[in-house]
Amino acid sequence: MPRVFITGLGFITSIGNDATSVTQSLRELRHGVELYAPFQSPEIPVKVAAPVRGFSTDSTDPEDWTFPAGITIKREVLRGMSPHVVYAWCAMQQAIADAKLNDADVSNEGTGLYAASGGSPYLMGHMLERMHKLGVMRCSPLGIVASISGAVQFNLVAHFKIKGSSCGFASACASSSHALGFAYDDLALGRQKRMFVVGAEDGNMDAILPFAGMRALSLSADPATASRPFDTARDGFVGTGGGVVLVMETEDEVLRRGVMPYCEVAGWGQASDGHNVAISHPEGLGLRAAMTLALRATGTAAEAVDYVNAHATSTPIGDASEARALKAIFNPAGVRPAISSTKALTGHGLSLAGAMESGFCALAVRDGFMPGSAHITNLDPECEGLNIIRSTLSAQPKVALNNVSGFGGANVSIVFKQAR
Amino acid sequence: MPDAVQSNPGTSKPFVAPPKPFAPEDEAALREALKRCSPSAFESAVQYRKTGNPEHVPAVVIGVIERFVEPDLRIKLKDADDDLRLIEDLGIDSLTMMEIVILVEDVLQLSINNDELRNLRTVGDVKTFIDCKIRGLSLPKPTKFLPIEQIAAVMPIQPPFLFLNEASVSSSGANGKYKITGQEFFLQGHFKNNPVMPASIMLEALGQLAVLFLLEGATPEPGKVISSSLIYFTGCEGVRAHRVCRPGDILTLSIKPKRMKMPLATFEGAIRVGQEKAAIAEEITLTFGYAEAVMPLPMTELKDHVAPKAGVLDASVPATPLRVAVNA
Numbered sequence: 054m055p056r057v058f059i060t061g062l063g064f065i066t067s068i069g070n071d072a073t074s075v076t077q078s079l080r081e082l083r084h085g086v087e088l089y090a091p092f093q094s095p096e097i098p099v100k101v102a103a104p105v106r107g108f109s110t111d112s113t114d115p116e117d118w119t120f121p122a123g124i125t126i127k128r129e130v131l132r133g134m135s136p137h138v139v140y141a142w143c144a145m146q147q148a149i150a151d152a153k154l155n156d157a158d159v160s161n162e163g164t165g166l167y168a169a170s171g172g173s174p175y176l177m178g179h180m181l182e183r184m185h186k187l188g189v190m191r192c193s194p195l196g197i198v199a200s201i202s203g204a205v206q207f208n209l210v211a212h213f214k215i216k217g218s219s220c221g222f223a224s225a226c227a228s229s230s231h232a233l234g235f236a237y238d239d240l241a242l243g244r245q246k247r248m249f250v251v252g253a254e255d256g257n258m259d260a261i262l263p264f265a266g267m268r269a270l271s272l273s274a275d276p277a278t279a280s281r282p283f284d285t286a287r288d289g290f291v292g293t294g295g296g297v298v299l300v301m302e303t304e305d306e307v308l309r310r311g312v313m314p315y316c317e318v319a320g321w322g323q324a325s326d327g328h329n330v331a332i333s334h335p336e337g338l339g340l341r342a343a344m345t346l347a348l349r350a351t352g353t354a355a356e357a358v359d360y361v362n363a364h365a366t367s368t369p370i371g372d373a374s375e376a377r378a379l380k381a382i383f384n385p386a387g388v389r390p391a392i393s394s395t396k397a398l399t400g401h402g403l404s405l406a407g408a409m410e411s412g413f414c415a416l417a418v419r420d421g422f423m424p425g426s427a428h429i430t431n432l433d434p435e436c437e438g439l440n441i442i443r444s445t446l447s448a449q450p451k452v453a454l455n456n457v458s459g460f461g462g463a464n465v466s467i468v469f470k471q472a473r
Numbered sequence: 474m475p476d477a478v479q480s481n482p483g484t485s486k487p488f489v490a491p492p493k494p495f496a497p498e499d500e501a502a503l504r505e506a507l508k509r510c511s512p513s514a515f516e517s518a519v520q521y522r523k524t525g526n527p528e529h530v531p532a533v534v535i536g537v538i539e540r541f542v543e544p545d546l547r548i549k550l551k552d553a554d555d556d557l558r559l560i561e562d563l564g565i566d567s568l569t570m571m572e573i574v575i576l577v578e579d580v581l582q583l584s585i586n587n588d589e590l591r592n593l594r595t596v597g598d599v600k601t602f603i604d605c606k607i608r609g610l611s612l613p614k615p616t617k618f619l620p621i622e623q624i625a626a627v628m629p630i631q632p633p634f635l636f637l638n639e640a641s642v643s644s645s646g647a648n649g650k651y652k653i654t655g656q657e658f659f660l661q662g663h664f665k666n667n668p669v670m671p672a673s674i675m676l677e678a679l680g681q682l683a684v685l686f687l688l689e690g691a692t693p694e695p696g697k698v699i700s701s702s703l704i705y706f707t708g709c710e711g712v713r714a715h716r717v718c719r720p721g722d723i724l725t726l727s728i729k730p731k732r733m734k735m736p737l738a739t740f741e742g743a744i745r746v747g748q749e750k751a752a753i754a755e756e757i758t759l760t761f762g763y764a765e766a767v768m769p770l771p772m773t774e775l776k777d778h779v780a781p782k783a784g785v786l787d788a789s790v791p792a793t794p795l796r797v798a799v800n801a
Contacts, residue, residue, distance in 0.1 A: 129566075187579070190575070190584065191575055194571040194575070
């Protein structure tokens with residue numbers, strides 16, 4: 054089977070709008086959480102979020118939006134977009150440039166795009182309100198295209214003239230890892246030679262606040278500690294948005310183009326809890342099975358794993374489940390790989406999470422560091438026996454594992470290895 | 474133009490003036506809706522909403538179209554004649570057309586059916602369409618665009634004496650173009666070593682466009698078809714040439730019917746080269762007659778009042794460029 058490598062990355066995230074600033078934030082544990090202006094009214098108990106910076110997408114009219122210097126999007130392109138599509142569009146341009154792809158490399162039948170997002174509740178809500186108020190024929194003609202959960206791939210596939218496989222994945226917070234996993238399969242099976250993997254979320258009020266109803270959000274008003282996975286006082290996740298794009302290519306393409314990959318994607322595993330629609334299995338059975346399958350599929354011993362980027366979102370139940378799953382994998386082998394949750398810095402990106410944190414793993418493997426798990430004051434006793442690193446290590450992980458878990462008990466684990 | 478507007482029951486309902494007076498909140502909503510349009514479009518919309526006077530409508534419609542046209546193409550709208558094409562000249566695609574319609578519906582408080590949009594190909598079509606909607610009139614026949622092959626197929630006049638390269642015909646008139654190639658046989662002698670398009674031939678070209686109008690644009694009495702072999706020139710008035718036209722010049726011709734009563738049809742005509750006036754004819758009068766075989770009058774025809782013609786003409790009706798292709 055062809056080996057698969059990551060050759061390009063693009064980031065629009067709460068901790069940086071390019072790979073350089075993201076790397077710096079990860080190394081220095083700089084978080085992207087702030088007192089989020091739209092939440093600062095008395096009737097909203099949630100106060101913090103981790104919005105992307107430099108973009109203003111508050112209006113329901115995309116022509117009102119403003120972007121960081123150097124980014125212009127024509128009206129006819131913009132009209133089919135929601136905020137997360139704009140972020141993904143910018144990340145896509147970065148990733149293409151980073152991978153040194155020319156137009157022909159991007160647009161051919163061997164190059165596809167898999168994506169994940171939760172759509173745009175914000176624009177969907179606006180459109181439905183308009184429909185109820187003004188009548189069905191007064192909705193924006195592209196309102197659907199801009200707001201349903203496929204919006205990101207509809208736009209990117211059309212505007213970047215993608216000719217290969219394309220589709221979207223909907224497994225909530227596991228979505229973009231599923232996209233990455235199935236992109237890997239298409240490459241390993243010889244169906245495609247290059248895949249773009251995209252994760253994106255609006256990360257604004259309408260995308261984040263509905264999670265308050267299930268008591269999943271942190272009510273902390275302190276941006277510096279609100280997101281604190283594995284800490285005893287964790288009280289929920291902090292919402293974020295953005296767009297991340299990874300370029301994955303077969304070994305043949307890497308050699309043909311003569312580019313230096315970030316790392317190898319060795320393979321992946323997935324398994325489901327079969328337990329609860331929204332709550333992870335208390336013992337983390339699905340996640341444990343996903344890690345087991347990922348290690349087995351890639352011929353990786355638990356002892357070989359140097360770093361785990363945990364899913365841990367800073368919710369009381371979820372982090373404990375994952376800790377138990379991790380102990381079940383690594384304790385019997387008598388090893389203690391470095392483990393951290395970068396969600397302490399970024400917040401939880403929902404559908405974006407898997408792609409974003411896979412991108413972080415690629416940076417860590419190439420640049421030789423393991424980002425610390427920030428904001429832990431008192432480590433949850435549940436983590437005893439695990440090496441939750443509180444600060445960044447300057448050592449190159451040869452093998453890194455990225456975990457995600459989504460609603461319905463969907464779990465995905467991906468294995469990254471140093472490119473050789 | 475007594476025949477310009479056909480009765481076409483069923484597709485257009487008379488416009489009912491706004492039931493409640495124009496309130497300050499309506500003005501605010503209008504300002505918001507038209508915030509990316511020119512101030513004059515907004516002012517015209519306010520005036521229309523306050524008075525119901527249709528004279529304000531064209532400025533609103535042009536303002537809305539302008540707002541959706543890419544900035545570098547907007548200049549074309551400044552001195553636009555009604556022949557400016559939405560798709561070809563302004564780059565408006567079917568989705569943008571929907572956006573234009575939705576905004577026009579919103580600010581003018583009317584509703585437009587998808588079916589009604591299909592035949593709107595020029596700025597003039599849109600203006601006429603909205604005007605008819607607001608006045609409660611039925612819609613005119615759609616503008617037909619005829620390339621040279623279709624012109625030659627219907628005209629009794631043929632090369633080398635046919636002076637139209639392309640034409641558009643609506644119920645209110647016809648427009649055409651002819652490029653003077655320099656290869657025209659008469660230019661060899663007109664004049665010696667100095668090829669100049671004869672003014673008489675320019676008048677002929679206008680006459681030919683009028684013939685095309687009678688065959689393609691005019692609405693004859695129900696059940697009758699104008700015969701292409703019974704149209705002849707009878708006279709003209711007020712013909713003046715303003716500009717010498719030479720090889721390389723593109724003549725832009727236009728005619729409008731002034732009077733039409735069997736067997737006479739009188740037109741006014743003008744020729745431009747770019748923005749320069751080249752020639753005018755205050756009146757050109759043709760005679761015409763109906764074909765002997767009276768067309769049967771099927772039910773569908775009664776309903777639509779569109780006389781079917783020879784099969785070749787069916788192809789001249791443009792496809793439906795404004796239908797939105799939805800892959801959902």
